[in-house]
Amino acid sequence: KAGVTQTPRYLIKTRGQQVTLSCSPISGHRSVSWYQQTPGQGLQFLFEYFSETQRNKGNFPGRFSGRQFSNSRSEMNVSTLELGDSALYLCASSYYGSLGNTIYFGEGSWLTVV
Amino acid sequence: AQTVTQSQPEMSVQEAETVTLSCTYDTSESDYYLFWYKQPPSRQMILVIRQEAYKQQNATENRFSVNFQKAAKSFSLKISDSQLGDAAMYFCASTGTASKLTFGTGTRLQVTL
Numbered sequence: 101k102a103g104v105t106q107t108p109r110y111l112i113k114t115r116g117q118q119v120t121l122s123c124s125p126i127s128g129h130r131s132v133s134w135y136q137q138t139p140g141q142g143l144q145f146l147f148e149y150f151s152e153t154q155r156n157k158g159n160f161p162g163r164f165s166g167r168q169f170s171n172s173r174s175e176m177n178v179s180t181l182e183l184g185d186s187a188l189y190l191c192a193s194s195y196y197g198s199l200g201n202t203i204y205f206g207e208g209s210w211l212t213v214v
Numbered sequence: 215a216q217t218v219t220q221s222q223p224e225m226s227v228q229e230a231e232t233v234t235l236s237c238t239y240d241t242s243e244s245d246y247y248l249f250w251y252k253q254p255p256s257r258q259m260i261l262v263i264r265q266e267a268y269k270q271q272n273a274t275e276n277r278f279s280v281n282f283q284k285a286a287k288s289f290s291l292k293i294s295d296s297q298l299g300d301a302a303m304y305f306c307a308s309t310g311t312a313s314k315l316t317f318g319t320g321t322r323l324q325v326t327l
Binding site for chain 2: 135148158207
């Protein structure tokens with residue numbers, strides 16, 4: 101079974117630009133969540149999507165948005181990039197079933213804002 | 215709300231020895247799950263082990279096991295027969311039935327010869 105796939109893996113953007121990151125979850129997983137990892141703030145939850153609906157949202161400004169498609173693939177978008185948005189963005193795929201909640205991560209997308 | 219605390223920023227263990235990483239948590243959820251993730255230099259977050267809070271039996275995965283003390287809200291990870299490949303950052307995390315993980319600050323594990 102293929103794992104969680106994130107694209108692109110690395111990207112460099114300029115302040116003020118916008119960026120879109122993509123995440124394909126494990127087959128059969130309907131929940132996708134996004135996290136930002138920085139040296140200063142650690143791992144912070146951005147948002148979670150389940151069946152195309154945002155189920156949870158973290159404490160990030162409105163410049164951070166996301167969506168989920170009918171095939172469970174998800175995208176997150178950051179508009180008007182700031183230097184502080186430079187981070188590793190991790191996508192997680194999860195399945196809540198008879199064995200409870202199990203959450204797997206992709207390899208991450210490294211975003212550098214210059 | 216959930217909080218996860220890892221009080222050991224760094225730990226060191228000799229190859230083949232056993233090490234225990236500590237984690238305490240707090241949650242208002244009645245149904246919750248606890249995880250340990252390993253993050254090597256590649257930065258991919260790898261699931262090491264998970265524990266359902268309603269299960270009293272401690273989870274084990276090969277050389278990895280947990281000591282889950284629900285009343286004390288403690289969830290420590292024991293690595294037996296440590297290997298060089300175990301060197302990484304280890305994160306403790308918790309979530310309820312939704313997939314909204316709260317992470318600790320991590321413990322950097324060094325494995326020496």
